[in-house]
Every structure is written in structure tokens, then in C-alpha cells.
Amino acid sequence: MSTPPTPSVQGQSQTPGSGSPAPQNPNGVLGQNDFLKLMVAQLQAQNPMEPTSDTEYTAELAQFSQLEQTTNIAQTSSELVGSQKIAQAVALIGHTVSYLDASTGATVEGKVQKVDITSSGASLTVEGVGGIEPAAVSEVS
DSSP states (O other): OOOEEEEOSSSSSOOOOOOOOOOOOTSOOOOOHHHHHHHHHHHSSTTTTOOHHHHHHHHHHHHHHHHHHHHHHHHHHHHHHHHHHHHHHHHTTSEEEEEEETOOOOOOEEEEEEEETTTTTTEEETTTTEEOOOGEEEOOO
């Protein structure tokens, strides 16, 4: 008796036990598109005489919707944290701060003159010295 081919996510079929490598996920994370590809592959491979029940299909769609909402919440939360860090750094302009100088290990004090905002976050310029991370600030007066 022959084993029927199993559809893979990439649309290629593999026969179990044939020695073909299983599909790999180099990132170890399944995204929304991967979920949809799996669902389509499952629908294509189902037995027409015993189709997936409506409740199973609805449950999978609900899981997909929940995954999408959770992803959106995580992204929004991350953006909010970034905005808060920038706002906190901007609030230091004109204030005298003490910070740990990474190159010398000494505590330095000076007035914050400006804040540079890049894709990696905010950095302070204190008394002409730029690139100071707000996390290095130990005291504000």
C-alpha cells in the first residue's frame, strides 16, 4: 500500500519516509502568512468524504484573528514605549544632569543642550558631548 503525498507549506509535496527534508523555518517564528498557508494546505489535503467540521474551521479562524490582534497590541505597545522614552529625554533639555561617562567610568555633570532622535532611540548632548544614552543619567537637577 502506498502512502499518499503530504502537501507542504511551500506547495511542494513530499512522501513520508522518502528521505526528503522537512520544511524548515530559519527564524523559528510563524507569521500571519505562514498560518494562512498552513490553513490552505490543510483545506486542500482534507478528505472530501470527511471534510473538516465548521466548528474546527471557525476555531482556526478565531485563533488567527486572536494572533493578529495580539501582534498588533505588541507592536503598538513597543511604539508607545519608544515614544515615552523620547518624551522623557526631551524633558531633560535645559536641566543639569549627572551621568556615567562610558569611556572614563567617571561621573560627569552638565546641562542638557539637545536631544538627537534616531531609529535606535534618543541620545543626549550634554555640554557639547553627544551620544549620551538617557539610561546613563543618574541624577537630574
